[in-house]
Amino acid sequence: MAADARISAITARIVERSKPTRERYLDRLRSAATKGAQRSVLGCANLAHGFAICSPTEKDALAGDQVPNLGIITSYNDMLSAHQPFETYPAIIREAAAEAGGIAQVAGGVPAMCDGVTQGQPGMELSLFSRDLIAMSAAVGLSHNMFDAAVFLGVCDKIVPGLVIAALSFGHLPAVFIPAGPMTSGLPNDEKSRVRQLYAEGKVGRAELLEAESKSYHGPGTCTFYGTANSNQMLMEIMGFHMPGASFVNPGTPLREALTREATKRALAITAMGNEFTPAGEMIDERSIVNGVVGLHATGGSTNHTMHIVAMARAAGIVLTWQDISELSDIIPLLARVYPNGLADVNHFHAAGGMGFLIKELLKKGLLHDDVRTVYGQGLGSYSIDVKLGADGNVVREPAPEKSHDPKVLASIDTPFQSNGGLKMLRGNIGKAVIKISAVKPERHIIEAPAVIFHDQLEMQQAFKDGKLNRDFVAVVRFQGPKANGMPELHKLTPALGVLQDRGFRVALLTDGRMSGASGKVPAAIHVTPEAIEGGPIARIREGDIIRIDAIAGTLEVLVDAADMAEREPVVADLSENEFGMGRELFVPFRHAAGPADQGASVLFRH
Ligand SMILES: O=C(O)[C@H](O)[C@@H](O)[C@H](O)[C@H](O)COP(=O)(O)O
Ligand code: SF4
Numbered sequence: 001m002a003a004d005a006r007i008s009a010i011t012a013r014i015v016e017r018s019k020p021t022r023e024r025y026l027d028r029l030r031s032a033a034t035k036g037a038q039r040s041v042l043g044c045a046n047l048a049h050g051f052a053i054c055s056p057t058e059k060d061a062l063a064g065d066q067v068p069n070l071g072i073i074t075s076y077n078d079m080l081s082a083h084q085p086f087e088t089y090p091a092i093i094r095e096a097a098a099e100a101g102g103i104a105q106v107a108g109g110v111p112a113m114c115d116g117v118t119q120g121q122p123g124m125e126l127s128l129f130s131r132d133l134i135a136m137s138a139a140v141g142l143s144h145n146m147f148d149a150a151v152f153l154g155v156c157d158k159i160v161p162g163l164v165i166a167a168l169s170f171g172h173l174p175a176v177f178i179p180a181g182p183m184t185s186g187l188p189n190d191e192k193s194r195v196r197q198l199y200a201e202g203k204v205g206r207a208e209l210l211e212a213e214s215k216s217y218h219g220p221g222t223c224t225f226y227g228t229a230n231s232n233q234m235l236m237e238i239m240g241f242h243m244p245g246a247s248f249v250n251p252g253t254p255l256r257e258a259l260t261r262e263a264t265k266r267a268l269a270i271t272a273m274g275n276e277f278t279p280a281g282e283m284i285d286e287r288s289i290v291n292g293v294v295g296l297h298a299t300g301g302s303t304n305h306t307m308h309i310v311a312m313a314r315a316a317g318i319v320l321t322w323q324d325i326s327e328l329s330d331i332i333p334l335l336a337r338v339y340p341n342g343l344a345d346v347n348h349f350h351a352a353g354g355m356g357f358l359i360k361e362l363l364k365k366g367l368l369h370d371d372v373r374t375v376y377g378q379g380l381g382s383y384s385i386d387v388k389l390g391a392d393g394n395v396v397r398e399p400a401p402e403k404s405h406d407p408k409v410l411a412s413i414d415t416p417f418q419s420n421g422g423l424k425m426l427r428g429n430i431g432k433a434v435i436k437i438s439a440v441k442p443e444r445h446i447i448e449a450p451a452v453i454f455h456d457q458l459e460m461q462q463a464f465k466d467g468k469l470n471r472d473f474v475a476v477v478r479f480q481g482p483k484a485n486g487m488p489e490l491h492k493l494t495p496a497l498g499v500l501q502d503r504g505f506r507v508a509l510l511t512d513g514r515m516s517g518a519s520g521k522v523p524a525a526i527h528v529t530p531e532a533i534e535g536g537p538i539a540r541i542r543e544g545d546i547i548r549i550d551a552i553a554g555t556l557e558v559l560v561d562a563a564d565m566a567e568r569e570p571v572v573a574d575l576s577e578n579e580f581g582m583g584r585e586l587f588v589p590f591r592h593a594a595g596p597a598d599q600g601a602s603v604l605f606r607h
Contacts, residue, residue: 004366006331007290010324011369014286018318022286025171025317029281033172033272037065039146050105050146058103062146068271070097070264071107071147071173073138073163075154080114082155082222082229085180085251089153089260093178096264104264107150108141110134112159115516116223120457120492122582127158128487128514129590131308132603134162135169135315142170148271149174151264155222157517160232161308164241165604168315171281176267176375177241178260179233181251182346183221189339189518192216193498200464200495221251224345226338227517228308231301233346235309237355237383238295239288240374241280244397245387248350255389262395266375278373281316287369289313291380293325294368297332297421298358300341300438302517303526306423311600319607322432322598326425326554332367333416337409340439340520341422344409352410353386356400360384361413426525426549426556429565430510430537432598433528437551439520444501445551447508447523450544451476451558455573457490457513464496472506474547478538478573480513481531482594482601485578486587491516498522508549510556512538512597525549525556527597532573539570 003011015022034040039047039062051062061067072093076086090106097104111130118124134154142150150173152163160177167175195212198204222229233247243266246259270278289309296305306325313320334341335358338349359380362368370380390396404410411417422438437445449472454460457477463469475497481487490513500507501522509515509524512531530536537558541547546559558565578584593603 001363001366001370003369004331007294007367007369010327011286011290014290014318014320014324018286021319022317025281029171029279033279035272037068037273038148038173039069040065042145050144054103061103068102068148068268068273069146070102070104070267071142071150072104073107073110073141073150073152073166075110075112075134075159075163077112079117080112080156081183081217081220082180083112084220086153089178092257092260093151093264096261097268100265100268102268105146107144107147108138110137110159110162112154112156115157115489116217119489119516122584124488125486125578125584126582126587127489128482128601129587129594129603131158131162131311132165132590134159135165135604138163138166139169142166142173147173148273149176149267151267152177155179155229155232157228157232157304160236161312164312165315167280168284168312171316172279174267174270174278174375175241175280176243176263177236178263179236179242179246181221181249181256182224182230183217183219184250185224185345185347186218187212187215188343189216189225189345190343193495196495197499197502200499224347225518226300226341226346228302228304230346231296231299231305231517234295234299234301234355235292235305238359238368239292240283240372240376240380242375244376244383244385245356247355248346249387254393255387255395258389258393258395259387270375278375283373283375284316286318287372289318289320290328291368291372293328294332294362297329297423298334298362299336299338300334300422300436303423303434303436303515304517306434306527307597307601310598311602311605314600314602314605314607322425322434325423329421329423332421333413334418334420334422334438335361335411335413335416337417340518342409348406348409352406353401353404356383356385357404357410360400365413424551424554426551426554428556429562430541430556430558431529433525433556435523435525435549435551436520440523440551441521444523446549447474447506448546448548449474449506449508451541451547453478453541453543455479457493460493461496464500469496469500470503470505474508474510474549476538476541476547477509477511477513478532479575480511481533482597483531483591484512484533484573484575486591487514487597487601489514489516491519494519494522510538510547510549512536523549523551529597531597532570535570537565540565540568542568
């Protein structure tokens with residue numbers, strides 16, 4: 001089925017806008033691709049170094065140009081529960097590659113930050129920059145040029161976006177993303193948040209809080225809320241970087257391992273040495289990017305992707321704007337209710353029919369481009385499946401269920417949870433911003449209240465503890481943008497704002513910083529651009545100014561006369577505390593080079 005005319009029109013507009021950069025990108029990609037083995041361009045010494053630790057058989061195979069070599073980029077560490085399972089993947093991948101007559105080598109590792117560990121801590125000020133650092137680190141591994149395809153082992157927030165930027169920068173190579181899967185369900189996310197609010201009110205102590213948190217985050221795998229990490233898995237599947245059905249199978253299960261082995265063999269099958277050559281930079285085009293944005297809206301995905309997907313697209317020469325994202329939001333219905341957009345977790349989503357059902361439903365109405373290339377072959381329709389383990393221990397795919405197994409978690413296209421998508425763009429005399437409406441009750445989609453100004457999230461938390469915030473207000477937390485302090489997530493403000501909202505106050509957050517993909521219930525206009533340190537209007541707002549956030553009209557305003565605003569000098573903040581400590585002194589170049597949030601907040605690209 002052809003895509004809906006409105007979707008096609010937005011895609012055509014992106015194609016037109018991207019022509020100059022996309023054509024240059026494809027020219028470079030095609031000149032980098034080789035007909036035979038990539039390593040054939042290396043000299044003997046280069047090659048000898050490249051396979052020095054291989055077995056004699058592997059050396060013979062690599063010395064000739066007949067056997068494809070697979071580069072593994074891994075983001076394994078023990079800090080991210082989601083990445084810990086990757087410790088054993090290289091051995092599995094090497095074995096599967098050998099079974100397929102290929103070879104696999106770890107090309108390199110990349111850093112991976114757990115935003116849960118650094119949330120509310122100084123380390124969070126490195127988080128956004130780590131995305132581009134991950135892309136650069138993966139490039140170091142792939143620059144050995146020993147490889148005919150690459151597999152990328154990553155799950156969480158900045159890691160998958162960084163790896164996609166790298167995969168597209170090496171777009172002459174096929175790229176397959178191999179996930180580790182979600183943690184099994186523990187303490188429900190809403191119960192965890194309830195205990196946090198009790199702690200914020202001083203009604204329970206650290207022991208009770210730690211017990212609740214530990215029951216929620218309890219083992220290997222991705223945290224089960226629908227934050228940035230699980231939005232990444234959805235994106236990798238709907239954009240065709242995953243094998244169909246790979247996203248939400250738990251780690252340590254036979255099906256998980258079978259999917260890893262299958263992905264390895266598929267990566268070796270789509271190199272330039274076979275007859276299904278699928279270079280990543282040709283596979284991913286404007287339709288794949290639009291499909292990714294559609295998936296974000298249909299599932300209530302993370303606000304962080306209003307930056308990450310813009311940066312990922314740009315890595316392939318594709319210029320995606322917030323206007324594109326906003327217009328798609330008006331077309332795409334919300335089909336999933338996974339925390340913070342509901343009470344379910346990603347295991348429930350998968351059990352209800354998961355990605356296969358979601359893709360089937362969206363394709364039914366032409367709300368996805370079906371005519372796309374994927375690592376699995378041509379057409380997104382082949383992702384409308386349910387994945388199981390066959391009797392022989394291999395992956396079996398059956399058609400996705402006709403009906404959702406849990407309509408309260410995963411709706412059909414005819415009975416969506418809301419007629420528009422989870423993410424909305426805001427514009428007005430404060431600049432541009434993003435708001436996640438899928439997690440906010442309709443009666444709070446418009447907030448008009450006096451500004452209370454903070455230059456640090458700890459200041460707001462202290463004001464709450466001191467009982468100074470029991471009223472209607474908009475917390476203006478500024479100097480949190482990329483150039484100021486690395487644009488940290490301010491998710492630690494959620495419990496206090498949640499308590500005040502539950503007490504009946506009309507509250508909202510306005511910031512040039514970010515929130516977690518797991519942030520929800522409180523209306524938050526985030527990623528305000530231009531940021532305060534650049535003298536944006538947010539730096540001209542004064543205590544008591546009336547702020548109006550209207551997620552229905554898509555407006556963001558300070559209700560002050562334009563002439564008065566123009567006369568105001570933007571305030572300046574003392575950011576000396578943010579320049580040192582926890583490695584922040586090493587990221588000065590990143591703070592200086594970072595672009596605006598609506599262009600991906602990247603040090604690598606601008607529109
Ligand atoms: O964007 C995201 O999804 C978040 O960065 C997420 O990865 C982070 O870990 C949250 O902080 C977890 O939520 P809690 O902090 O509520 O545990
Ligand atoms: S989802 Fe967030 S908290 Fe969980 S492992 Fe990934 S980065 Fe850490």
